[in-house]
Amino acid sequence: MVFSSLIFVYFFLPLCILFYLATENVNNRNKVLLVFSMIFYGFSSPSYLILMLFMVFISYKAALKIQDSEDDSIRKKWLIGSVTISLLVLAVFKYLSPILRLTNSLTGMPKEVINIVIPVGISFYTFQLISYVVDVYRKKSEAQKEYLKLLLYAGLFFQCVAGPIVRYRDVSNEIENRSFTFIGAESGITRFAIGLGKKVLLANTCGQVFAEFIPEGVDAISTTPVASLWLGMIFYTFQIYFDFSGYSDMAIGMGLMCGFHFRENFNYPYISKSIREFWKRWHISLSSFFRDYVYIPLGGSKKSHKRTVLNLFIVWTLTGIWHGAGINYCLWGIYYFIFITIEHLFLKDKLKKLPGFLSRFYALFVILLGWVIFKFENPFEMLSVLSGMFGLNNNELWGYETGILMLNYCFFLAICILASTPVVRYVINKYASLVVGNEFYEKTASIMEIVFPTFLLALSTMALVGNSYNPFLYFKF
Known part of the structure; x- marks a missing residue:
């Protein structure tokens, strides 16, 4: 279940x-x-x-x-x-x-x-x-x-x-x-509906789109156009975020319904300007666990540079192993160890001086390539995708089917981008601050607090009926 x-x-x-x-x-x-x-x-x-x-x-x-x-x-x-x-x-x-x-x-x-x-x-x-x-x-x-x-x-x-x-x-x-409160229950239902919508409407669709862009098998991947590989991994990047953050939203929402207050587990990780910031925003409960129960007891960054690097290596190796015994998870942990270490030793101040769009591009580029390592347990498929993304498979840049798929899903991609940023939350909070004191708009806002989760629940229900693709990616971890 x-x-x-x-x-x-x-x-x-x-x-x-x-x-x-x-x-x-x-x-x-x-x-x-x-x-x-x-x-x-x-x-x-x-x-x-x-x-x-x-x-x-x-x-x-x-x-x-x-x-x-x-x-x-x-x-x-x-x-x-x-x-x-x-x-x-x-x-x-x-x-x-x-x-x-x-x-x-x-x-x-x-x-x-x-x-x-x-x-x-x-x-x-x-x-x-x-x-x-x-x-x-x-x-x-x-x-x-x-x-x-x-x-x-x-x-x-x-x-x-x-x-x-x-x-x-x-x-x-x-x-x-x-204690049970109706305000808490209302907030919990809304949070649950948002999480369900993330999972059913966004994550599931992203998973299906990913399969259309990137086929299974080394031979099929080796002939996939460069653009298809990049677009497929972009959709997987959104899939794993909406899948896991959606689950966390639902868990937090059900807790609120019953009077429990769980800490946030995601904080818009894809707007990060560095890899260190990404791991302060992604799966916060896991990264803080390793920080408080492994990294700090080992000495953290208070000792020599060599000891700090060793501590980081231990933490990120364990982070990779925690996700699974496959070689790809170990490589994924070491991959992040390398970038975290480089940022800690050399790029900490330099990244802060970069324009926001450049530092965000750097972080997203590293994160997306990291998801390639995470996704493909078969090392030959992983290498084929990575080499193909940079045109090293002698694959074409843009295929006819790529263009058709992009036209079909460009609007959905825009929704995913918007949903992974705090723009919507900012607009809602801004509107809420402007309607204070205006009786009509306050009533409208109150009605929307009921309509919005109901609408999301209805859409999610329609999507679930007859939909055979509905796995939670993180269940196996």
Whole structure:
């Protein structure tokens, strides 16, 4: 079950909210959310529901032991033990099969490779549990004394499948004490509708357009015109943004409906003027996790240049590996390490002096090429796309079909560009500031607050009916 499915939008979520509102206190509402979360996760990954229960139990016990002990050596043992178990479980399910396939292709051993299915959302709830135990060790959070409440934190269906990575200390108070408000519910519904529209109307369409511009297979790619490769990757660049930010919007929106306030996970990353800024705007919960729990504990940038470079290498290698065991993800992480390091050591001040359009062009160029590495797990396809984009495949610059496709999708491309910038938000905020005190325009604005999400929901529903292409790209991470 995914958020962008008719059964979720029109059955599962309304039923959950209905039961949620039918209860009177926070404890009972927590039980409602927990039951629906277990049903949701069990529906998505039934065989691995027990695994989640086990991992939450390990973190639950470790945090209590850490908090109750005054002996720092004992506290460290529980911390290291808990984090090690979490990372080992993650490594086995996510990386064992790819590693065995690699060794099989190189040495022929083992003869049979076990295909381990990755539990949905394991990367996200594992990192949440690690951050929880570490924060308890650092005395930044109180250990949760009730196992079921910690399970709710880790397994809440709003965000357990594909983030954002929520820290316990940010929601601990709301788990214990929160209230339902119609203003919050209204904001949540609007945010959910925006996220659903991003996913269904924009991301899904971008994915289909990408397939029209860039065919599968090395031979087909090698003869694809230069312009088609660039345009295809531009649409993929928008697809992955609208897909993942749309999911985050829906998660944040559902949280608001129930009184939870999750931090933003995206902040218009494609308007960035540097790669460092891009990673402050893209998947904010992941980049801040690595910053606070890996980079800073390693010493950050407070030590020598060599040590800073080493710390950056570790962080960005782990960032790549977190996304998957494929060689392309490792290369993608190292690719960003190179540009982050260059900016940190040499370009920090120079980029600030460039005209805005030049620094943005630089950032977008690097980001787009990075998505080529990220997208193609087959290294031969990746190299064929990269070489073809610069005309090194002896491919033509612009084909007849490219022109037809561009004419068909030029208006849609303009919408994607507009939707990935804060222009629309700026116009809305500007209008809101101008209508203050004008009764007619204030009523018009109030009506639009109802019409807009309803219109988006209707359009998304029509797009979902009969649409077989509806994957969330980040589910496999």
